Amino acid sequence: MDYALQVNELIWRRIGDEVVIITGDGLATHILNKTAARVWELCDGTHDITGITETICKQFEVSPEKARTDVDDVMAQLEELGLINGPAKV
Amino acid sequence: MTIMIGDVVCRIRLQHDTDYELGIELFGNFLTDRAPDMTIDLDSTENVDPEEMEPRVADMAYSHNNNRFWTSSDLIAGHYNLAERHISITAERLLGDPSREFNHLNRLMTLLYYSACRIKYGDNPLPAMFLHSCAILRNEEVDLFAGPSGIGKTTVAKLCRPGDGDVINDEMILVHRPASAHGAVLAQGSPIIGGTPARSDVMAPVGRIFLLKQGNRTRVQPVEGSPAYLRLIRQVVTPVYIGQVKERAIYVRMADFSAAIVENVPVYELEFSLDADSLWETVATVEK
Numbered sequence: 497m498d499y500a501l502q503v504n505e506l507i508w509r510r511i512g513d514e515v516v517i518i519t520g521d522g523l524a525t526h527i528l529n530k531t532a533a534r535v536w537e538l539c540d541g542t543h544d545i546t547g548i549t550e551t552i553c554k555q556f557e558v559s560p561e562k563a564r565t566d567v568d569d570v571m572a573q574l575e576e577l578g579l580i581n582g583p584a585k586v
Numbered sequence: 587m588t589i590m591i592g593d594v595v596c597r598i599r600l601q602h603d604t605d606y607e608l609g610i611e612l613f614g615n616f617l618t619d620r621a622p623d624m625t626i627d628l629d630s631t632e633n634v635d636p637e638e639m640e641p642r643v644a645d646m647a648y649s650h651n652n653n654r655f656w657t658s659s660d661l662i663a664g665h666y667n668l669a670e671r672h673i674s675i676t677a678e679r680l681l682g683d684p685s686r687e688f689n690h691l692n693r694l695m696t697l698l699y700y701s702a703c704r705i706k707y708g709d710n711p712l713p714a715m716f717l718h719s720c721a722i723l724r725n726e727e728v729d730l731f732a733g734p735s736g737i738g739k740t741t742v743a744k745l746c747r748p749g750d751g752d753v754i755n756d757e758m759i760l761v762h763r764p765a766s767a768h769g770a771v772l773a774q775g776s777p778i779i780g781g782t783p784a785r786s787d788v789m790a791p792v793g794r795i796f797l798l799k800q801g802n803r804t805r806v807q808p809v810e811g812s813p814a815y816l817r818l819i820r821q822v823v824t825p826v827y828i829g830q831v832k833e834r835a836i837y838v839r840m841a842d843f844s845a846a847i848v849e850n851v852p853v854y855e856l857e858f859s860l861d862a863d864s865l866w867e868t869v870a871t872v873e874k
Contacts, residue, residue, distance in 0.1 A: 507837050509845045512811040518819075518841060520834040527812045 500539040500571055500582035508536070517579060526577060531556065535570040539580050545571070589616040590787070591695060591776055592714045592760045594702035597622035601629040605679070612684060612691070613777040615787045624671045624702040630679035634661070639680050653829065666828050671705050673698075673828060689779050692757065696778075696823050699760075704827035714762040714774065715843050716823035719795070721759040721773050724751035727793030728773040729869060730759060731856065732821045737798045738858070740781030745862040754788050756780035758823060761792065763846045771851050794852045794872060797821075801857035804864040806872055814853040819844040 502508075505520035515533035517526040528536050534555060538548045545567060553563035574580040587609050588597045595618060600606045605628070610617075634642060642659035649656055656663040664675035681690040696716050703712050719732035720739035729751070731742045743756035754773070757780030762772040774789040797809060797817050809817065822840045830836065854872055858865050 505834055507834065507841045509815070509841050511815045511845060511848065514812045516812050516815055518837055520837065522833070522837045525816055527816075 498545045498582070499541055499543070500545075500575070500580045501541040502536065502539050502580055503578060506579060510537075526579065531566055532570045532574070535567055536574065536579070539571070539574070539582075587613070588618055588620070588622055589613050589777055590618045590620065591616065591699040591702070592762075592774060594624070594699060594706055595620045595622045596698045596702055597625045598698075599625065599627045601627075605630050605682075608682070608684075612779060612785070615775075615785055616777045622671075623706050624673065624698070626698060627672070627674040629674075629676045630682070631676060632679050634678050634680065636680060639678070643681070650829065655828070666701075668701065668705055668827075668829065673701065684779050692778050695776070696758070697826070697828060699776075700825050701827040703825075704830075711763070711842060712825060712839060714760045714772075715825055715840075716758045716776070716778075717761045717818075718757070718821045718823060719759050720756040720780075721754040721775070722746055722751040723754055723788060723790055724793075724869075725873065726790060727873075728754065728759075728790045729793055729873075730761070730773060730795045731798055732795055732818070733798035734821070738800060739798065741860070742798070742858070742865070743780070743782045743784060745860070745865055747862060750862070750866050752786075752788075753782060753784035754786050755784055756782045761843075761847065762789075763843055764850050768850060771847055792851050794854060795847075796854050796856035796869070799855055799857045802859055804856075804858045804861065804868045806854050806856045806868050808872075809853045809855050811848075814848045815844050818848055818853065 506517050508515055508517040513530045515528040515536050534552060535548055538551060549563045549567045552567055553560050587606060588595060600609060642661060645659055646661055647658045653667060654665045661681060662677045666673040717732060718734060719730040720742045722729050731739055733739060740756045743753045746753050754775040755778055758776060758778040760774040760776045764771050771792045772789055773792045775786045777785060819840050822844060824836055825839050826836060
């Protein structure tokens, strides 16, 4: 199974439909839109990519294929930005 | 001299009569006879010529080791023991000149406040934080005009004529987070020195927050969600207590505080020209 985990020292808050992330040193901020915010919240080490995709599919009423594409895109960006670790294969 | 800053009480023992007289003049509205949460011994020196001050201040860097602190230009030194609720500071008297552009007395006040809160509340959420803003009481509510130095907070205060409102403070205000979800956010005056003499000990509900923007015209537009949260968090005076080393904890507090505020108070961006009539007419359009 593939799990991803939010980087520990980040500070994040849900503000309306979005998530705002501040790095632990206060120097950088990131705003996640509705979809990315939900993916982020599910990167808690207990939801694998299949589970995240299913949640996105139901919550946003999109096809499984679209959901998987969106989840892959978001997680690639979150990992590139250094906001998540993984997915780690368990 | 014992003063209240928010709901904490600081007893400040001054070594020189001239310092005491200045303290009473500046902070007289905040004197109290309540038991102190913290005691500060504050001594002043006159070792630096006025013409040497600016270069020394420009190069000033803080150092900290165990419970002692000092600056590189020998302008400030001291030690503290929060378990005994005591701080001792020796500083060049010129640093406390209220007419200085960067007022070190304000830095001292915020440090004392957050340190006394550390003693009183420990790791619990702070009940109130300082916000860089001009606070004006209008129609029994406080309008906050927030922004960094130079953005126009004092200008807004100076444009406030009798009948437009009462200036509580034009530099910093204590903002109390709501006691419960969707509760009232309160603003409280504080012993912070601004560009006007206004420093009143008033507490009232916050009606709205205006994020100031310099411009050639006067207009207001709502700011919501993430932009409001991020712009507000940048105006929160960093809640650092003396000796604090955990940087992340500071930002967690600021994040929690800002999120609570934007959830309960409407936020606007206010661009304004130097015309008092258009300023207050524009502000009134969102007060209804």
